[in-house]
Amino acid sequence: MKMVTNRSSSSPHFLHLRIPSLSISAYVLLLFGFSAALLYISQRQMPEADSKVVFSETPSVILRDRLWDSSSAYGYSPCVKPTRKYGAIHTSSDHYITVRSNGGLNQMRAGISDMVAVARIMNATLVIPQLDRQSFWQDSSTFGDIFDVSHFIQSLQWDVRVVQQLPTKLESAPRARKHFTSWATASYYEELAKSLWKEYQVIHVPKSDSRLANNDLPIDIQKLRCRTLYNALRFSSPIEELGKKLVERLHLRGRYIALHLRYEKDMLSFTGCAYGLNEAEINELRIMRENTNHWKLKKINSTQQRNEGSCPLTPKEVGIFLQALGYPSSVWIYIAAGEIFGGETYLGDLRFRFPNLIFKDTLATREELNNFASHATQAAALDYMISVESDVFVPSYTGNMARAVEGHRRFLGHRMTINPDRKGLVALFDKIDSGELKEGQKLRELVTQMHKFRLGTPRKRYGSLPGLKGRNRLRTEESFYENPYPECICRNKNSA
Structure with a gap:
């Protein structure tokens, strides 16, 4: 339900009347009665479907609009034309x-x-x-x-x-x-x-x-x-054509979330994240890390990594997170990722909460995917296209793909992108595991409050962390490609 505010008519007409005969107490009672009546009418006018979502799926009326609606672009649009100072290239250059x-x-x-x-x-x-x-x-x-x-x-x-x-x-x-x-x-x-x-x-x-x-x-x-x-950098014709087909097939099912689920073997090994894994799996990841020469860190404290928010969310944690945000179990979720570590053993925790999981091989035919079978980069391009065009994008970890998709979605009108606060969420998940917190209204309120400013809305790029100098300072700056505002995104002149 969209709320439209007209500032010129925001005050009830009766407030402009002079009522000298009423005492202050009577005036307050009259105002209270009017407000109660207005609230009653507005609740009666709320569609039945909406009221069900509000009270059974989400912690607030406002959240329901936030779940999907970013169509207004917040009054911003791309602006990439060169300035008048931008000169022509020197075609005679022989370098x-x-x-x-x-x-x-x-x-x-x-x-x-x-x-x-x-x-x-x-x-x-x-x-x-x-x-x-x-x-x-x-x-x-x-x-x-x-x-x-x-x-x-x-x-x-x-x-x-x-x-x-x-x-x-x-x-x-x-x-x-x-x-x-x-x-x-x-x-x-x-x-x-x-x-x-x-x-x-x-x-x-x-x-x-x-x-x-x-x-x-x-x-x-x-x-x-x-x-x-x-x-x-437009993708080649085979990628563009199949990518558009897959997006159309997804939209025919309704709204969908693109979930960049970085629960893959290389990511878990690289980050040293082993929460919830068995000893054999932990050992498998350790061997991979030790045998990958260009990965500098070999010994990693998995618990410390997780507590600091430096681990990808597990499939189960993603399921708890999306439910707490208010997404219904019937929502379609496209998994933009490679092979999930542990397969259905861990993916089943997410599927239990959200049965409508879709992958490339369930969305496309075997013939359509044949040309991409041995080319992971081309397959990743399909995931990229589907993620950019999704109704909602959720990355379980901040990597190159997540940053690139978020930046592109910001560029195209600040499309809904939800960045999980992994450090804050881990603290909540641990409380659930210990019995201090239960899934339900309280968790929904905490998760919603935690993410109200993590929905891809317009903001300037973050600078470096304070107290750092040199290369370390530059390393902590937010990537230009993650948020190309303000250089490539401008406020519309006719916007409010």
Whole structure:
């Protein structure tokens, strides 16, 4: 039930009348009687279905609107056009940047967007990036398998010159292999260009992730990052076509939640989170962590990790959380994730509360998924599309996928995105386990209050944590791609 407030008529007409004959007490009684009558009428006018939801499913009337409704966009919309100061590119530039884009899908997407901006700052031509084939997923997909190459080049033609490969004359030319500084400013790259272009025509970048600062960059560079991520990096036709079909099939069932359930073997092993697992499973995760060379932390205190909110929520915890927020058991939930660790053993706890769980392989046919079977990055692109277009997005852990989807949903109108307060929730879950707290009205009130400002509503990007300096300070800043406001999202002029 939407509440519309008209400020010009918000006061009852009788309040403007002069009633000298009434005493103050009588006046107060009259006002109380009027308020009671108004409340009674409003309750009578409430649809029956709504009243059931309010009193059996949710702790408040307001929450029911919050569960789904973010269609108003809060008076904000994307604004990525360059300013008047933004000049044309120098097409005569004979300097090139080659890139090996590392990580999974969303780490690569953010890194590529950074490299486009870096190429602009350094007045260089960008060669279509090579994708990481040595990550955990061991995916052999090329740039063209995941992204629309022609669209990428054409979309950026006024920003950066992009070519599919180096000119033949430069294939054997010496290259400056350069690891760019993390979270670097525009001035860093401007100075770098002055020195490197004197000796080299080609710079090779082995890593593309987190190469640009989140803040304090020229406004046009920030807007360029958004144009790249949200427009130029369009998925390839097979991914786009199937992704749209799957979104349509989900919407035919009604509203749906996209749940990024990071209860996967690699995530549990990496974070050292073992709550609720048996000894054999804990040992399995430990062996994986010890045998993965690029994971620096080997010995991790699982209990401490969980208490600090550094663990993904378990499927059971997600079920308790969504129920406490007020979502009915009949809601459709799309699981945007890889293989869930432990399979139905742990997933069953979530399915018990929410039977309508959907996965790619239950939403798409076997034939439709054949081309994606051995390409985890392309399959992740389908999850990304479905998550961005969902009615509600809920990540069980804050990773690259969660940040990217949240940022995109903010960009498209601050679509409902619920970020669980994992640290606060763990404290509640422990009280449930100890018998201090029961599932019911009290839990619903606590969870609702805890998350009233974690629903993806408009806000400026968070800065760094206080008391930190240097790289540690930059590391704690909220990612630009998680919340591109205010540079790429503007308040509508005609909004209230």
